[in-house]
Amino acid sequence: MPKLTIDGIQVEVPANTTILQAAESVGVEIPRFCYHDRLSIAGNCRMCLVDVEKSPKPVASCAMPVNEGMVVHTKSDRANKARGGVMEFLLINHPLDCPICDQGGECDLQDQAMAYGFDRGRFAENKRAVKDKYMGPLVATYMTRCIHCTRCVRFATEVAGVPELGALGRGEDMEITTYLEGALSSELSGNVVDLCPVGALTSKPYAFSARPWELRKTESIDVMDAVGTNIRVDARGREVMRVLPRIHEDVNEEWLADKSRHACDGLAYQRLDRPYVRRNGKLAAVTWDEAFDAIAVKLRGAVGSRIAAIAGDLMDAESMMALKDLMTGLGSQNTDCRQDGAAVDPKTRASYLFNSTIAGIEQADVILIVGSDVRREAPVLNARIRKRSLRSGLTVAVIGADTQLTYKTENLGASADILAKIADGSHPFAEKLKNAKKPMIIVGMAALARADGGAILSAARQVADSCGLVKDGWNGFNVLHTAAGRVGGLDVGFAPGEGGKDTRGILDAAGKGELDVVFLLGADEIDTAKLGRAFVVYQGHHGDRGAHRADVILPGAAYTEKDGTYVNTEGRVQEAYRAVFPPGDAREDWTIFRALSAVLGKTLPYDNLKQLRARMVKANPVFASADKITAAPWKSFGTSGAVVATPFDYPVKNYYMTDPISRASRTMAQCTEEFVLGTKQKTGTHG
């Protein structure tokens, strides 16, 4: 390990570390534009020049490996002068339009120009101007501002895995563009906006709407997929202006999927902001008391077994805990949080978790994906597999139709019975799994949410056992959920109790008239036509499918409007905080159940969030430790039965519209037009 001195500080770092990384490790910050620690090193902006003793010239610290006995000065006159020169060159062609630039206030170039910029320009010639490029409905371009750091090009190629961005031409004429100016067809395209150190790539939906210093920043958790991406919700007044990723090395690194980032405008449309009761076939706005009375009338004397509740995909664990307790109070065991009927075993935690953890993907050497379109179901997790695939020694095999994943895959076939063949060892891929050091199987919802889901789960478990996927310190059995609330719901026990019905059972019973009252807690992905003549109470935040069928609507809070706990697909308990208040009369969901329980005479035993969370810890101790992975014990699960040899049907047909919020979002509607339907036509008003 070479020893070197940086600004008088002795430091010993591993060989192959760059000077910039070594400096960072001792808290010496070096300015940079093109260097990014998650991308390959380009070394083209020259902003990170430092002074190295015995070196004839200043050295680009981002690309220079450390040497034994190096003496580095990052703040010497020579280093500062060199950076000042670089800054002056960068500003030669950079427009001085900060007052009208969306990056203003959070711009790397602006910040660093404060430190290294000359106080006047010496360049009297004309600045260059570059035509703006079309990159799709999410990324706005102002290419005159581009400083050619190529971070976006490297991101698209390396992380997103869609080599569509490039730098054409050379020298002064170099221009960043997508191939033939098509839209950037990645589910992670929004990240290029965060990466851009200047205002060349900015967010199109957020254009000219706020300044960073006006925004109130709240830490939260994303609910658009089951990855549990850490996000920051930026709000002004009562409006969520934008969503940005937070860094969490074990979950999302610093990426955020496009739907999670841009569907936030859907929070302003189609909202349920007051209670409604259906009278004479029409929904009429009422007060909370009237809504509760309407429910109480229906529930009076109702038998517990004739009441049921289904929880939706975006729900926090608190709401489901409160509803579960209320249903228990009413004597009902008919509760389920699996709208799609996924056949995981609610009693065995290992059967519904991504046991290897998301960070664990980086150690895997063989991955078998069963019935999951990872790229659309969990784009950030897909980027992790892509990251692993950039190193050698990874085999990825897919059972299911090809979906253009962003790494090389071997397709074993579309039919589900191939899994059974691997399980009994008659398929050659079983050998590959057996010989692997850290093999993984990823079972998706397309496999589990079928009629033979239980048998597939059982076959997957058999693969795990027979091919040695579970060994010391490694559990290669993984379930990839599509719903953010799923694991949390299962963890609080929002699943059928003793003799209770699951989602399929509830819908069948309701259709036959065996249920009197059905609670839908944000459940919009079920076939509401099957609910028959049951009295439906819908509690949620958007006027979507569930609300259309409802007899009583109770307006709840969306994920940005409540303090909630979410458990991601790997079983990580994470807390989200309220960024804004719910609109109108809407309330946080658990408080609605608390109030309703009092009206029904089954008062829930908690009056504040602290007590409710204590109740959750009692129900399941995992809630006591936030942001920790508790390894789930490997127990038996799965049901016997034959796997039917039919192809998998992926649940995410249109990535941009999967839940009530994204369906209400105009941005997502544009993305659907551009990427899914392909109907978008360029008109005269397009740049």
Place this chain on the structure above:
Amino acid sequence: MSARVMAENQPESFKFRAEFLERAHRIIAKYPSSRQASAVIPLLDLAQRQEGWVSRAAMEHVGEMLDMASIRVMEVATFYTMFKLAPAGRNHLQVCTSLSCWLRGSNDVVKACKEKLGIGFGEVTPDGAFSMEEVECAGACVNAPVVAVGDDYYEDVDYASTGKLIEALRRGEKLPNHGSVTGRDGSAPAGDKTSLTDDPTIKIPKQDLAAAKAAFEKAKADAAAKAAAPPPPPPKPANPAP
């Protein structure tokens, strides 16, 4: 240099003709199997030799052959100015106007080209026979000014000789020898020598290598014998201190 833009009218498709395809495979075979992308520049050059320019279809075809994304090939093709992004004339004249050529009269050469051809830089004659391009230093400063026609350099040109060259090309004649049009031998001085004027045929005394080797061996043996002999007595101090 102005920005180079790709031609508006692009052909639908591109394919290497048999002889070019064979050369392409020979080029690709030079690189290890996971590194075929290294062949992108020679392959683009082949495409340009076949079609006279590099079309978008050609870039995509090369990308497919080398398992590269189209944008990566396009980056290379637009970076190197010797790849032509729009159709050029059958005779493509590249006139160097950098410092050395300019000092030696490249303005006259440019003037001759413009007058004879009736086109400016970056243009093609209506009959498609000629096109003209201004290039940065062509690397032939010793014989400046220089005009390159296709792969051949014509050096030491001036107004008159450029005109003659174009006329010859227009008549489709066999081209004069490339190199200096004034008949210089390579880049030797025009006229008489001004330096290195000694007679290069002066006899250099021939060395007797065998004798030299024998002398060396002897010296080596003597040194070894000396080292083996007992060391001489320590020298007495010359001037003992009083």
